[in-house]
Amino acid sequence: MxxxxxxxxxxxxxxxxxxxxxxxxxxxxxxxxxxxALLGVTAMxxxxxxxxxxxxxxxxxxxxxxxxxxxxxxxxxxTSVRDGTIVAEGAAFRSRREWYGxxxxxxxxxxxxxxxxxxFKLGDFIPHEEWDAHYLTAEEVGD
Numbered sequence: 001m002x003x004x005x006x007x008x009x010x011x012x013x014x015x016x017x018x019x020x021x022x023x024x025x026x027x028x029x030x031x032x033x034x035x036x037a038l039l040g041v042t043a044m045x046x047x048x049x050x051x052x053x054x055x056x057x058x059x060x061x062x063x064x065x066x067x068x069x070x071x072x073x074x075x076x077x078x079t080s081v082r083d084g085t086i087v088a089e090g091a092a093f094r095s096r097r098e099w100y101g102x103x104x105x106x107x108x109x110x111x112x113x114x115x116x117x118x119x120f121k122l123g124d125f126i127p128h129e130e131w132d133a134h135y136l137t138a139e140e141v142g143d
Contacts, residue, residue, distance in 0.1 A: 048073070051086055051106050051115075058118050059093060059102075066095040066122075071102065075134045084108070085117075092126060097138040099126040 055071040070093065073079045077090025084107065091102040101123020109116050131137065 054106060054115050054118055055091070055093070055102070055104055055120065058104075058120060059122070062120075063122065066093075066100075068093045068095050069140075070094040072134070072136065073104075075099075075136060076101070092123075092134065092136060094136070094138075099131060099136045100124065101126060 052071040052073065055073075056068045059066055059068040059071075071091060072093075073086075073088035073091045075090060075092035077088075079086060079088045079091075081087070082105075086106045086108070088105075089103045091104060092099050093102045094100075102120060103123065104118065104120035106115055107117040108114070126134075126136065
């Protein structure tokens, strides 16, 4: 799927971020920041949480059969930055307390204040027995 036109990144509804409490989430966040620093980006208003929000909203708009509420970009593979585009080939998203595979690429605007391109491909249902190994949970924050 390709980018679906709509409100700017910062007009999207804000949802509480899931509390993963894992070293993996801290490492993934640090990895994205480190890769961008290697590209010479010293300030990054487009935080990883914002990229996840864009992914949730794009899936919701393009695939009405799903009700995505969480995206984990690093669930099955590390995220990377290629030519200024954030690439998550091993991502997952949650819909109605079930998890599905996802791959996406997200190109931020030159000033990192928004997104100029977003493409994604939905994957298969992820069996429950694989969830723990990838820090996936059916529980909502506060459940």
